[in-house]
Amino acid sequence: MGLNAMTPKPSSSLIDLRRRAVLTGGVGFVLASCSPSDNEPADNKSSAPGDPQASASPERIVTLLGDSITAGYGLPSSQALPVKLEEALEAAGLAVRVRGAGVSGDTTGGGLARLDHSVQDDTDLCIVALGGNDMLQGVEPAVVRANLQAIISGLKARGIPVLLAGMRAPAQYGSYAAEFDRVFTDLARQDDIPAYPFLLEGVALDRRYNQPDGIHPNAEGVRIIAAGLAPVVAEALSTTKPG
Template identity: 40%
Template sequence: MKSPYFSYAAQGALLQAALSLAACQAAPDDADIANVAATPAPSPARPVQRVPIAGPKRLILAFGDSLYAGYGLQRGESLPDAVQDRLRAGGIDARIVNAGVSGDTTADGRRRLVYTLDRLERKPDLVMLGLGGNDVLRQIDPKETRANLAAMLDELERRQIPVVLTGMMTPPNLGPDFAARFNRIWPDLAKAHDAPLYPFILDGVLGNRALMLPDGVHPNAVGVTRIADRVTPMVEKALQAP
């Protein structure tokens, strides 16, 4: 896979052009676990199940923003749905609870993480953590973003819940200083907490009109499947870790 740093830099102007559109999205209440917007997208083919489902039941919490919530997609087309489909196609008895909330910053996620975990029927076997995109849109100080993500990882570590991180990166026109401070957050925290990291969630999708919604910021249903194809092996490996 080519460097996510290169691919994001190449598409920085496109992302910046879409900032005003994305910044206008309204965030639903914390109780809205699965956000389904009105704009439909073409439904991709679901993976064909080839392996009988077996083994222990696995509960995964997908905790993030609109890129997890499935903004602009039909119900069942979000990234957590696509990852769940692929895990089950591989014979893993997994269920993913989608706690993606459109518009959430890392500060919003920090405020609702404990509440969300406590509402689950049991401790999850894994958390997919994907926040930070709205911090970029609002140009929040990377120091705050880092502190919020670190606090969430500390809480998950305290509860002995493993994590897979899906990272975010800045468009280059925000300046080298901002980019240097922001882009290091995920690699640094992944190393500190020994967490698998997918460095840039929109790698290989951002900038491809066939894979994005008209806003140029969110993937369409086909784009989601491309992301899921790359993220699912990391999730599967994390579930199998001792």
Template identity: 45%
Template sequence: MVSSCSPRDESAPDGPRVSGNDGEAAAPAPVATVPVSGPERTVLALGDSLYAGYGLSRGQSLPDAIQARLRAAGINARLVNAGVSGDTSGDGRRRLGYTLDRLGKKPDLVLLGLGGNDVLRQLDPKVTRDNLAAMLDELQKRGIPVVLTGMLAPPNLGPDYAGTFNAIYPELARQHHAPLYPFILDGVLGNRTLMLPDGVHPNARGVARIADRVTPVVRKALAETSED
């Protein structure tokens, strides 16, 4: 099964948006255990359809789900969803600077997840690596920490392609000292109860599963930024 994202959804908003919880929820929202406190922490989620919430109702995207979990834990977090369906790593590279400048303030953290559409189009893994490395360099230059969510190439593309592509994320994470969630669809891809009918994108329950696993990585990264 090809673990990649859809072509660009032209109905999706072009700019980043603040996550909210006003959409229909198929998975129960986390219940707050402690009051939200402390200064607001802004997380920019820059990615493709897996961040944008392809095929889901408003408020059901991955950034929405992560924000809800952070706030349920008492963390005053605001996630800005800059996911665009169909984006390749090259598209993300071209809009990174503009997106950061539009925020009006430097985010406390960037959640970066691109590369699925590179696999879909079978782009040269070197191109993907160069694009991701350039984005990580730019974020480092601006003094913005990053959490990287990785992608894996399906075996049917051959061992050479898969081996080269799959090495991109762990190697770049080590080089840039960035926390890595190795495969964003881990535990979800292939489970029909957690996927949309296309078999590629998670449904609301699948997003909740991903958020349960990614949120601790984001939470730890935010805690480390507050200590610096």
């Protein structure tokens, strides 16, 4: 059944905290639990780079393992994060293909359950961007940590380098927020892997960069995420050999 079977039901105190978070704008830190069919591109894989200059170098494969943010919820496939990240990396002179492996509503347990078939063996770098839905459901940080650790260990066992993209809980979550946030920094340090501290940096809580639901980034928000993430991905790729 996997580690996600351990997911506890949110306590009444956490439900109250989530309500307060919504009322005070904390909703920007939480990912919606929507089905994969809800306004999501049918295929968010980006096409191979067409730049002749880039094709002179071996193409690197980056896989984005995540949820609705990486799946491009509410956006055409051309505006989804895999495509925009690929474009940002190509603009930096890298020959890279970014594969989208995001499923809306996925938790860390869901990502772990589909890890082997969602991340192909030729991946040069896997960006693990999960955790927001765990927070929404009140999953204990210890379970989030265990699921992410299993994902990281599973990828490492297959010789696939990992970049961990963090998520942050709103301050209204109190002690839960502090414990949840530490999961990502602790794992990056413990497993000696590169990290991007907060996937929604510069986008969360800003109405200009989010869709009307106040949760999912709009096209400009995705561009900001891609621009911030790209240098970290490029640095991570520079330390790995092509697969």
